[in-house]
Amino acid sequence: MADPFTILVANLNSLGFFGFLLPFIFIFAIVYALLLKSKYFEDQKIIGVLSLVFAFFVIGFGGPALANFFVNLFGMATVILAGLLVIMMFIAMSGADASKVLSGKAAIWAIAAVGIIIFVVALGAFGVSFVSDSVIGIIFVIIILALAILFVTGKN
Numbered sequence: 095m096a097d098p099f100t101i102l103v104a105n106l107n108s109l110g111f112f113g114f115l116l117p118f119i120f121i122f123a124i125v126y127a128l129l130l131k132s133k134y135f136e137d138q139k140i141i142g143v144l145s146l147v148f149a150f151f152v153i154g155f156g157g158p159a160l161a162n163f164f165v166n167l168f169g170m171a172t173v174i175l176a177g178l179l180v181i182m183m184f185i186a187m188s189g190a191d192a193s194k195v196l197s198g199k200a201a202i203w204a205i206a207a208v209g210i211i212i213f214v215v216a217l218g219a220f221g222v223s224f225v226s227d228s229v230i231g232i233i234f235v236i237i238i239l240a241l242a243i244l245f246v247t248g249k250n
Contacts, residue, residue, distance in 0.1 A: 113161040114153060120164065122149035167216035174208060185245075204241055208234075 096104075106112065126145040135141050153160065211234060 113158050117161050118153050121152045170212045
């Protein structure tokens with residue numbers, strides 16, 4: 095017998111929660127915030143209607159492929175962020191100042207590179223494949239090893 099959480103997720107998936115509702119809310123919130131921040135329109139009702147229409151068009155265009163992209167993107171990002179959190183905890187436990195680790199330019203470039211890798215791998219939901227999974231894994235391991243060597247040797 096399946097546990098209640100598995101049944102809940104399966105029911106939400108069959109209702110289109112992950113394929114329609116969550117991507118719709120996500121697109122709506124982003125467009126609404128961008129229009130609100132840009133201050134092109136004074137009336138918030140106009141911003142709301144434009145955001146609503148834009149979100150429907152995006153979901154109509156992307157459909158399930160867009161939902162798969164978001165699932166892959168946020169799923170991988172969550173796993174990698176959890177790994178980075180564990181690394182930061184180990185750095186803090188070693189007695190080093192964890193706040194200084196992310197202050198250098200190398201850390202910013204590393205975070206940007208990890209973000210680009212996550213985005214490229216998540217594009218696989220659309221059938222776009224730049225390289226295979228094993229090549230991405232090897233590149234990721236090399237980056238982690240290089241960062242570990244830089245951290246241990248203390249060179250920037």
